[in-house]
Amino acid sequence: AQKITQTQPGMFVQEKEAVTLDCTYDTSDPSYGLFWYKQPSSGEMIFLIYQGSYDQQNATEGRYSLNFQKARKSANLVISASQLGDSAMYFCAMREDYSGGGADGLTFGKGTHLIIQP
Amino acid sequence: KAGVTQTPRYLIKTRGQQVTLSCSPISGHRSVSWYQQTPGQGLQFLFEYFSETQRNKGNFPGRFSGRQFSNSRSEMNVSTLELGDSALYLCASSRDGDSYEQYFGPGTRLTVT
DSSP, X not given: OOSEEOOOSEEEEETTSOEEEOOEEOOOOSOXXXXXXXXXXXXOOEEEEEEETTOSSOOEETTEEEEXXXXXXXXXXXXXXXOGXXXXXXXXXXXXXXXXXXXXXXXXXXXXXXXXXX | OOXXXXXXXXXXXXXXXXXXXXXXXXXXXXXXXXXXXXXXXXXXXXXXXXXXXXXXXXXXXXXXEEEEOTTSOEEXXXXXXXXXXXXXXXXXXXXXXXXXXXXXXXXXXXXXO
C-alpha cells in the first residue's frame, strides 16, 4: 500500500482563490512528521510547512496552512489567496519514527501539478 | 548563508559507465540525504549520512553507494549505469539527524544513453 497518496494529479485554480491540495498517509508508527514541498519547473524542492504527529494545532506558515486530521490520516495543504507564482508541483511527504532518533528518509507522494490562471 | 549546492548540474553518461555526484550541505548541517526523482517512480529515498556514517538506506541496488566526508560534504556513486538510472538526483541537508527541516539543492540531472 502506498504510504502517501495524493489523489489530484493536476489542478487549475483562478488567481486569488484559495486552494486545497489533498494528502492522505498510512503509517502504524505513532511518531511521524508530515511535510509539504513545492517544486517549480527549475527542479529545486522548496520546504513549505511541517506538522508533527503529536502537534495539537494545525501548522501555519504565511499563506500556507496544513489541515491535519489525524484520525482520518489526512494532511491537506491549504494555500490562501493563490498567486501566479504558486504554479508548481506540490509534494506531500512523511518521515516515520521521527522523534526517536532513527528517522528514515522522506516518503513522497506522486505530487499535484497546480496551475494558477490569471 | 549559502544553500545546498550540487555538482554537476547536468551530466550525460553512457550505459555501463560510472558516475559520481557531489553535494555540499548548508554550513553547519551534518546530515545529508539523497533522493532519486523519475517520472515513473517519483521521488525515492536513496540514503542518509550523518557524521560520516550511513544511517539509513532506501531500496536501491548495491550499484548505488555514497559517502560523507568530515566537512559534511557528500558524494554518491552509481556504477554500471543503466538507462533507468536517468533521473534528477536531489540532495538535502539538515542540521542534525532529527531536524525536520530538510533543505534541498537544485539537483543533478543525469541522462544515461
